[in-house]
Amino acid sequence: MTKHLMGSFIQYAGLLVVLGVLIAVFGLSSKNFFQTATLVSIANQIPDLTFIAVGMTLVLVVAGIDLSVGSVLALSSAVLGVLMVDHDWPLWAAIVPCLLTGTLCGLFNGMVAIRFGIPSFIVTLGMLEIARGTTKVVTESKTKYIGSAVEGLGEPLPGILLSPAFLLALMCVVAGQFLLTRTVFGRYCIAIGTNEEAVRMSGIRTAPYSIAVFTISGLMCGLAGLAHTSRLSSSDPNAATGIELSAIAACVIGGTSLMGGRGSVFSSFVGVLIISVLQTGLAQLGISDANKQIITGAVIVVAVLLDKLRNNASE
Amino acid sequence: MTSSGPPVIETRGLTKCYGEVSVLQDCSISFEAGSIHALLGANGAGKSTLVRMLAGLVTPSNGEMRFAERAYAPANKRAAERAGVEIIQQELNLIPTLSVAENLLLTRLPANLGVIDWHELYERAGKALARVGLTELSPSKRLGELGVGTQQMVEIAAALDRDCRVLILDEPTAALSPSESETLFGWLERLRKQGVAILYISHRLDEVKRLADRVSVLRDGRLVGTYDASGFTTERMVELMSGGVDSSQAQEPDVRPLDEALFQVFSIVGGPVHDVSFEVHRGECLGIAGLVGSGRTELLRLIFGADRASSGEVAIGEKRCRFQHPREAVQAGLAMVTEDRKVNGLLLSKSIRVNTTLASMWRRFSQWGITRASNEKAETQAQCHSMEVRCNDDEQIVATLSGGNQQKVAIAKWLVRDAELFLFDEPTRGIDIAARRRIYGLLRTLAEQGKGMVVVSSDTDELMEICDRIAVMSNGRLVETFARGEWSAERITQACFSGYLDQEDVA
Numbered sequence: 001m002t003k004h005l006m007g008s009f010i011q012y013a014g015l016l017v018v019l020g021v022l023i024a025v026f027g028l029s030s031k032n033f034f035q036t037a038t039l040v041s042i043a044n045q046i047p048d049l050t051f052i053a054v055g056m057t058l059v060l061v062v063a064g065i066d067l068s069v070g071s072v073l074a075l076s077s078a079v080l081g082v083l084m085v086d087h088d089w090p091l092w093a094a095i096v097p098c099l100l101t102g103t104l105c106g107l108f109n110g111m112v113a114i115r116f117g118i119p120s121f122i123v124t125l126g127m128l129e130i131a132r133g134t135t136k137v138v139t140e141s142k143t144k145y146i147g148s149a150v151e152g153l154g155e156p157l158p159g160i161l162l163s164p165a166f167l168l169a170l171m172c173v174v175a176g177q178f179l180l181t182r183t184v185f186g187r188y189c190i191a192i193g194t195n196e197e198a199v200r201m202s203g204i205r206t207a208p209y210s211i212a213v214f215t216i217s218g219l220m221c222g223l224a225g226l227a228h229t230s231r232l233s234s235s236d237p238n239a240a241t242g243i244e245l246s247a248i249a250a251c252v253i254g255g256t257s258l259m260g261g262r263g264s265v266f267s268s269f270v271g272v273l274i275i276s277v278l279q280t281g282l283a284q285l286g287i288s289d290a291n292k293q294i295i296t297g298a299v300i301v302v303a304v305l306l307d308k309l310r311n312n313a314s315e
Numbered sequence: 316m317t318s319s320g321p322p323v324i325e326t327r328g329l330t331k332c333y334g335e336v337s338v339l340q341d342c343s344i345s346f347e348a349g350s351i352h353a354l355l356g357a358n359g360a361g362k363s364t365l366v367r368m369l370a371g372l373v374t375p376s377n378g379e380m381r382f383a384e385r386a387y388a389p390a391n392k393r394a395a396e397r398a399g400v401e402i403i404q405q406e407l408n409l410i411p412t413l414s415v416a417e418n419l420l421l422t423r424l425p426a427n428l429g430v431i432d433w434h435e436l437y438e439r440a441g442k443a444l445a446r447v448g449l450t451e452l453s454p455s456k457r458l459g460e461l462g463v464g465t466q467q468m469v470e471i472a473a474a475l476d477r478d479c480r481v482l483i484l485d486e487p488t489a490a491l492s493p494s495e496s497e498t499l500f501g502w503l504e505r506l507r508k509q510g511v512a513i514l515y516i517s518h519r520l521d522e523v524k525r526l527a528d529r530v531s532v533l534r535d536g537r538l539v540g541t542y543d544a545s546g547f548t549t550e551r552m553v554e555l556m557s558g559g560v561d562s563s564q565a566q567e568p569d570v571r572p573l574d575e576a577l578f579q580v581f582s583i584v585g586g587p588v589h590d591v592s593f594e595v596h597r598g599e600c601l602g603i604a605g606l607v608g609s610g611r612t613e614l615l616r617l618i619f620g621a622d623r624a625s626s627g628e629v630a631i632g633e634k635r636c637r638f639q640h641p642r643e644a645v646q647a648g649l650a651m652v653t654e655d656r657k658v659n660g661l662l663l664s665k666s667i668r669v670n671t672t673l674a675s676m677w678r679r680f681s682q683w684g685i686t687r688a689s690n691e692k693a694e695t696q697a698q699c700h701s702m703e704v705r706c707n708d709d710e711q712i713v714a715t716l717s718g719g720n721q722q723k724v725a726i727a728k729w730l731v732r733d734a735e736l737f738l739f740d741e742p743t744r745g746i747d748i749a750a751r752r753r754i755y756g757l758l759r760t761l762a763e764q765g766k767g768m769v770v771v772s773s774d775t776d777e778l779m780e781i782c783d784r785i786a787v788m789s790n791g792r793l794v795e796t797f798a799r800g801e802w803s804a805e806r807i808t809q810a811c812f813s814g815y816l817d818q819e820d821v822a
Contacts, residue, residue, distance in 0.1 A: 182685055182686055183681075183684050183685055183686060184676040184677055184680075184681045184684050184685075184686060185684060187669070187676055187686060188676070190665070190669075191662055191665070191669070191673060194662040194663075194664055194665055195659070195661070195662050195663070197658065197659040198658075198659050198660060198661060198662055198673075199662075199673070200621070200640075200641055200659075201619075201621060201641055201651065201653055201659045201660070202641070202645075202673050202674040202728065203641045203642045203644065203645025203646070203674055203732075204641075204642060204673075204674070205640060205642050261662075261664060261665075262664075
């Protein structure tokens, strides 16, 4: 038991050290980094990726993958934008179809992948195209400017400097971690990702769990769509292109296995922080986009390499 | 040319051990050119190990092999092939997506600067096919489109094209139709005339009787003897394989009166299983004997709903049904300890606790869907204690346990879930004697509690020790059921082979 606790402590400690080093390096090399404005800016950029990473962690744990997250985010956002701009819906009413859109896309992914035994890589790749195309159809490829009606969610609350969207994302991280580590649902997800046939032979139907996980990922895309829209005050049909790769990177940095059976929502969240700090810090140092990409890529590979070395050492 | 020449290949004191378990001991056999030499033995007698060593697939622990009167120690299959020893196993070693010609010459594709010379390839492939009489088969055909029998002939053609001097066939006819087998036999006769030494392993004793020049019988990893095939009856073969005389194994004559029927199977059919019916009573342990491939594992999987039965029903208590998913079977009160715990019995990378509670999370270790870790822990520790699992604590990863302790965890999962009928598939395979004893003790406890048990095992002695009745599967059918006191090793072995004797009638 002590070994187990130590193991999970080392797991978090390693990641937090990386995060701390990054913050220290940026703090020392740029005067502006420790200014409140910078930290607030980082914090309020984070929610989109955090929501997505929570869902992605669960999907990876059952040995699936969800490539459609960016497009589903954009579609949810488009639904919100079209309803509020073209049909004058109030925010509270438009949120429901926005979240429902994401959830249904996720449910579709799960149903097709599990019921027909098609690899989720392929099903969600299809959904990536379908959802993006649908987004362009419903918005007629135009950005829908919503304005102040939606901005409240993304703006820092007075006193705590964090936006409602950020707080909601944090709640999802806590809820996701609880689901994964403290519920039967999470236990069976981990078991399915480890050895699905052994779970089936233990008299457990695996399909409902896997489908639910993809549905949760869809719901998270809906929430991310909401956060994204509020931050930009508009819904952009080209929003969040490529966010699936950042989300997978965050999960992998956090030690989630692409082979399934192993993952932690907390660690993925730290992965999100590392990526976000890196992006903002590098931008502040005036490093070009090209070099930013190179450094981000290197950090991802090194992080996973360290994780692998640590696992080998512990075995 | 049927007269046997000098030995092409021979073994002296050949031994193979895995850890403390020896699967072949001190085996000295010689095989002559131009003869068909059959290897006979029940499950685990060591025949496959012997030929796999000759073919370079397994390295001997001790002893030596000689090929054409020179020391022979192939490092791998390629080395053995270069020396002229080819093995055809049940699982074919071919690539279904490539053409017949590419498969035939896979390691020696004719090429100029890396570009395949298709003309040359097809021409050489055509010649190789002609050697085994497959003149109508187009070398450009995709291998996957052919029947299993033809595929097997392609593999044999490939072996012959590599100028083999020793051809090993491990259960070649298991997947063949009677007419395909006939074609194969024709070619074996021809190869014998060409001076190839053929080693032939088969369960089908009538084939052996028909084809073989010489017969070697193995039992429990030892060579019983090598005999001339002429005048060697199938009855005598069975006698030698089962150990003949020591048949009075009924050391425990406690024939218990049978309780009410707990579980019944009515004419279940599916996969290789044909029309099997039996019943298990409360407190009874029913053994299922049979050769590997006789349908024992498949039978358990059909009963448990892991595979779909095409017809037939089971009944636990009064209700008749057919399980579509293991979940239905588990809910009805069945449990199954699978044959390969690593493949589908355990979550190897997870802890003992997670594995032990896996099947009972909703039932016993959660409230409103939230896990109750302290209950899990207490129950797991209790199980580890009573099953004598040797481990550091309940959080130890199952992969780091020994085979015997892994098996105890796989069983503990079902003890925690609780069931009325326990299906055990090879419950003691690959585990040490102490763990084996513990599992036998557990079976007795379950019997005292009035549970029913079905135990599949390749170890006949084990079945005779622990079972109240033994049913024998042969060629997909349940051919005979013995009660305690009626059985002997010889009668069981005889029954095991009976389904393969007149295959024409069965097919």
